[in-house]
């Protein structure tokens with residue numbers, strides 16, 4: 001049954017009622033009718049936003065005074081509010097351990113760490129996770145709850161990949177940070193993380209050829225280092241279909257500074273939005289990797305052929321970003337061993353090492369590397385490779401990600417293999433992951449089916465907190 005348009009839950013009702021809502025032309029996105037509705041500001045603010053407590057409640061009350069939760073979500077609101085207010089502070093968590101006879105110091109992941117001016121209270125980082133719920137590329141109020149659920153005092157969060165320009169997009173409903181409206185929309189989300197004592201970096205992103213004309217301004221073709229198209233048969237499991245990629249256009253050498261500049265401005269905008277810094281997305285087959293990796297880069301100019309030349313573009317972005325916002329606010333994510341989106345490299349060790357060494361010159365805050373075992377985004381596989389040489393070569397903070405659980409995360413920190421560990425799917429499904437790690441409590445299982453649906457609650461802010469699972 002459809003709820004009335006005054007009811008904040010009309011969105012869920014409508015999405016369920018619309019057979020095309022979750023899949024239009026093989027891509028996960030609402031149908032055109034609901035896309036228009038989704039863009040309305042009243043959208044689902046009621047139940048999602050009013051779940052907040054404390055300073056966030058004031059924000060939501062001010063901005064969404066008319067929104068009311070439906071009965072079902074009102075119950076969820078109460079439950080979450082109870083859980084939120086019961087969340088332990090740092091000192092209290094320690095008491096729990098003492099009571100349970102567990103030493104906090106036995107949990108390397110939960111030891112403090114200082115990097116630059118940032119004092120982290122533990123080593124568990126929220127990995128960047130695309131959620132495809134930022135309708136029309138505008139961050140939405142429901143992200144306030146999503147990120148604040150995953151915030152701990154002194155914890156580091158990295159945002160979902162966020163487009164640097166109108167040519168940067170390749171998926172439905174991913175956020176951007178190139179317009180004033182987007183910057184304003186990020187502000188309350190960042191404020192919410194800060195209100196709980198979290199540290200928030202924005203992952204800035206350009207997809208390059210992982211796109212289609214549908215996502216490009218004036219239907220133009222996507223840009224890349226190359227004009228080679230992605231071959232069919234590849235997907236990332238998030239509703240994008242190979243057939244939808246449009247063969248890209250190779251950037252002319254004199255167009256490259258403009259893209260570098262887009263990253264610089266995006267970094268400036270991220271700071272304006274209140275973020276503590278940016279993570280440059282140099283992983284997973286997107287634009288920076290389309291330059292770095294020799295499976296893709298077929299240029300013969302100063303951005304191609306040699307390893308140094310292939311790394312020129314990402315390093316120019318690092319330099320421009322550092323000059324704009326300061327090195328202590330800049331991190332980068334790299335996945336030299338991965339081959340997502342047909343972006344493999346014939347010598348990933350050399351690539352990873354060269355980047356780690358070259359980054360030292362810019363004294364950036366951190367280098368975040370995806371484990372070689374993550375050949376695909378979702379599956380671990382056996383590998384003879386290791387990130388250790390890159391960890392040793394890089395002077396700043398090192399973050400690893402990819403397939404970590406509590407045990408091997410503790411081992412990695414304990415053995416000084418890394419400084420911090422980023423968790424993706426486990427953090428997505430366990431908003432209170434740090435508390436669960438503290439107590440060695442069971443974890444919620446993630447549901448792949450809801451990773452990329454546009455619902456502002458389901459698969460997003462409705463994963464249960466610990467109190468309701470034990």
Ligand SMILES: Cc1cc2nc3c(=O)[nH]c(=O)nc-3n(C[C@H](O)[C@H](O)[C@H](O)COP(=O)(O)O)c2cc1C
Pocket residue numbers: 127128129130131159160161203281283284333370374377401402403404422423424425426451452
């Ligand atoms: C739903 C989903 C969205 C993701 N989005 C991004 C993203 O926006 N940026 C990025 O660099 N990696 C992204 N990744 C990769 C994760 O950050 C992480 O590296 C990957 O999930 C492996 O870590 P895990 O085993 O802890 O999940 C995504 C992964 C998933 C499952």
